[in-house]
Amino acid sequence: HKQKEKLVKIREHYMDIYKTRLQDDISNTVNFINYKKSSADERVKAIIEEKVRNAHSLAAHIYNTDKHRLPEAILRSRIIETLRTVKWDDGNGYYFILDQNGVMVLHADTPELEGQDMTGTKDVDGQFMIRDILSLARDKGSGFYRYLWSKPGSKGTGHVKITYVKNFETFNWIICAGFYVKDMEKKIKDEILDQISQSAADKDRYTFILGKDGFCLSHPSARYLKKNVIQTTPPDIGKLYKELIDLSIKNGMNYVEYPVEKPSTGLIAPKLTYMVFLRDFEWIIGTGVYLDDIEQIIETEKESFNNELRRNILIISWFSFLLIILSLTLGFVITNRLYQGMNLFTDFFKKAATSDIKINETRLIFNEFKLLGRLANQMVEDRVSKEEALRRAMLETVNIQNMLKNITDSMPSALIAIDQNMKIIQWNKKIEKTTGITARVAEGRLLTDLLPFTPKETEVIEKTFRDGIPYTQARVLETKEKEKRYEDITVYPLVTHRVKGAVIRIDDTTEKVRIEEMMIQSEKMMSVGGLAAGMAHEINNPLSGIIGNADVLRNRVLSDLSANMTAAEEIGVDFAQIKKYAEKRGLPTILENIRQAANRAAVIVSDMLSFSRMSSSSFSSFNIAELLDKTIELASTGYDLKKKFDFKTIKLTRLYDADMPPVMCDGRKLQQVFLNILSNGAQAMGETEALRVPEFTLKISCDRARAIIHIEDNGPGIPESIRKRIFEPFFTTKGVGVGTGLGLSVSYFIITNHHKGTLEVESKPGKGTAFIIRIPVNPA
Structure with a gap:
């Protein structure tokens, strides 16, 4: 009967130990979840502060690089358009810029807000958020601001958002970027579930997480993961899960014993589970131990204890036998003290297998017993110390692994x-x-x-x-x-x-490479522009002499002027014979060839001067659609005799915005750009095989303060190696005498320097080429 009571106490003792372990495991998990949750705001702040500082550095770099050679308006536009394209967090993260008066300069998510006075804007709580941001930037230069705002792809405006703002003193701007706390909380939940799913010690020892509706968020078994355990299990098991979940929600925590399949064996076994309801996340977190494992441990411990006890009893018995022999001479008192010491050690060894109890050394009389007691106590202390060190090392290892994972994932x-x-x-x-x-x-x-x-x-x-x-x-x-x-x-x-x-x-590094290519192209244009100006002036003087002397020679040899006839009579020659000789020798044709060649050279010189310095001209208000249509009429008169390709055979698809406002521009020069692009496109389509109908697609639209002209052909396209050089002066793929190589270079400078706009080319070999022109509607 006593043996049964002892076994019951041992079992209760181990059950208490494992309950404590389960509580500790769940407590560690809850602490981990709370720590991750508490870091949401700090992680949001770190992300947006880094984004804004990066944007500030990029804006300063663009300004410092080109401030001595580009107007301030172009620098502003470049910074705005560069930051407009930078988004993160699947498009939920973006930049917006305010000036010191609260006018929206850039809003990458809602471009229609740009140019509007935002000082009257309130958040859901009625706070004048823009005014607060202006005050924060004015007083501190930078800082964080928390408010409720709309979220891309989500309904309503009650989304908590943290924004970091920083002054950009160069243009009196305030560069801002925000992040939604809810997005960070979702990421943290995913990280928590991922971490917990990877922390299972073995198949039978794991932590699971259920939603309050029974949906399984984390479980090592695919039978349960991402499924509703109430609905997808047999009715009796589903009912049991429902009762356990309701009980955990009601009490906040719960111990429960129930039969369930054991992963390592596939057999049904009793299990002790500890479940806690985490109200913030509405999660039920649980972990457990299979009771047959505890019974096996108890049996092993019992057998080990019995063996140790038998061995200790045998040792003590022999020791006692010797002591008894000695005690015959020392008397009854020593015998009694020996008996007390033996009982003390017997009790110790009985309890040492299941607890951390120590021997009370003050109760030991003999030095030998005291030595054994100290050694026994040292053994217990060493075991406790090693178990504690092991626990701390494992916890520190997990913390370091989590920190390193977070660092690499944040990069x-x-x-x-x-x-x-x-x-x-x-x-x-x-x-x-x-x-x-x-x-x-x-x-x-x-x-x-x-x-x-x-x-x-x-x-x-x-x-x-x-x-x-x-x-x-x-x-x-x-x-x-x-x-x-x-x-x-x-x-x-x-x-x-x-x-x-x-x-x-x-x-x-795609954006970096493209910016470098644009800078190199601009530097090339400026360098070659200076060279072109010098060459044009040097060529102009002798060219004027050639044209003038050729005209004088024609007049003095071929014209019936009285001075010519008088000079011929003075030397005794008939002027009619001189004209006949000149015509016989082809002199009129030679002079005409000289004139044509000189005029062609004059055109090249004119293009070079246009390339190096756009001549002053007046801007007027023009209808872009009418300018483009007039240019098409002009281009329609062109006919390529070599290829027999008539511009009038090209299909034209016009996509013009009906509400397009008038544009302040140099109409004559803009038509020159249109004509260059249309002529090159027509010639390119004429050189392809007649597999499809040649077509120009013409689009005209307005993007707030800029007019956009899109001219696209369906020709053979431009290879990447040629596309990079297409705006270089004197670069041409045409044969000798067909083109000067200045057409697109002059066009580039007309748009970028003269109109403060941009000219871009996009091409897909075999599909066609598109030129996109963007110029201000009302340039400053």
Whole structure:
């Protein structure tokens, strides 16, 4: 009977131990969730502060680079259009800029707000948010502001948003960027679920999370994950889950024993589960232990205890036997004290297997017993110390792993860590977003199986392994839309006492490359423009002499002037014979050829002067559609005799905005640009095989303060190598004598310098080419 009571107490003791462990596990999980939740605001602030500081640096760079050679209006426009295209967080993150009077300069999400006075804008709480932002920027220069606002793709305006603002003193702007707290909370929930799903100790020891409706958010078994356990399990099991969930919601926490399938064996076994209801997230978090494992541990402990007890009893018995022999001479008192010491050790060894109890050394009489007691107590202290150190080390390891994961996931670059066998050991959020492959799928796989690295790029990785120093490799990718993307791949060596490998960082440098190309093109234009001006002036003087002397020679040899006849009579020659001789020798044709050649050279000189310095002209208000249509009529008179290609055979598709306002511009020069583009497009379509009807698509629209003219042909297109040089002076793909190579260069300067606009070209080989002109409707 006593043995049964002892077993019951041992079982109750272990049940208490495991209940405490379950409580500790759930408490750690809840603490982890609360910590992640509490970091939402700080993470939002860190993200938007970094974004605004990046935008501020980019705006300052654009201004400082071109402030001595470009007007302030163009610099403002460049900064605005550059920041307009920068978005993040699937388009939910964007920039907006205010001036010091509260007028919206840029709003990437709602462009129609630009140019409006926003000082009267209120949030849901009735706060004049724009006024508050102006005060914050004026008083502190930068800072955070929290308010309720609309969210792209979501209904209503009651979305909590934190915005970071910073003064851009150059233009008296306030650069701002915001982030929705709800988006960060969703990310945090996903991170929590991902972390918990990866923390299962083994198949039978795991943490699960249910929604209050029974939907399973986290579970190691695919039978339950992302399913409603109430609806998808047998009715009796579903009913049990419903009761457990309701009980946990009602009480906040709950212990429950119930039979369930054990993952490691596939058999039904009793399970003790501890469940807690997390009200903020409306989650039921649970973890448990299978009772048959506890029974097995109890049996093992009982057997170990009995063996240890028998061994200790045997040792003590022999020791006691010797003591008894000695006690015969020492008397009854010593015998009694020995008996007390033996009882003390017996009690200790009985309890030591299941608790951290120590021997009371003050109750030991003999030095030998005291020594054994100290050693026994030291053994208990060492075991407790090692268990505590192990627990702290495991907790610290988890914290460090989480921190490193958060750091790499927060970086804007794609980061991949690999071992020396090229197998992936880490895969951050950026590369997940880029490839659509999660870290769980990627880790452990070969790098070359998941990413399209060229042999040259793979060689850079191997070189980093071999040399132990970082290397960088630039590469160019082509998207499905035939658009080129530029990337920098940097490989850093990773060497520790346990792991040898590398960290690969992939940065998208497309925007940087395009900006550099635009800067190089502008510098080329300015340099060649100065050269063109000098050449034009140097050529003009002798050219004028050629044309003038050719006309004088024609008059003195071929014209029936009285002075000519008088001079002929003075030398005894008939002037009619001189004219006959000149005509016989083809002199009129030669003089006409000289005149035509000189006139052609004069046209080239005129183009060169137009390229180097646009002559002053008056701006007037014009209807862009009428200018373009008049230019088409002019182009229709052109006829290519070599190719037999008539401009009138080209199909014209006009897409003009009906409410297009008049535009202040130089109509004559703008028609010159239209004619250059239309003539080049017609000639290009004339040189292609007649597989489709040649067609121009003409679009005219207005984007707030700018007119947009879009001229697109369906010709053969322009290769990328030629497209980059298309606006360079004297660059042409036509044959000798067909063109000067100045047409598009002059057009570029007419639009960019004369009209303070932009001229861009887009082309897809085999499909056609489009020129996009953007000029201010009312230039300052």
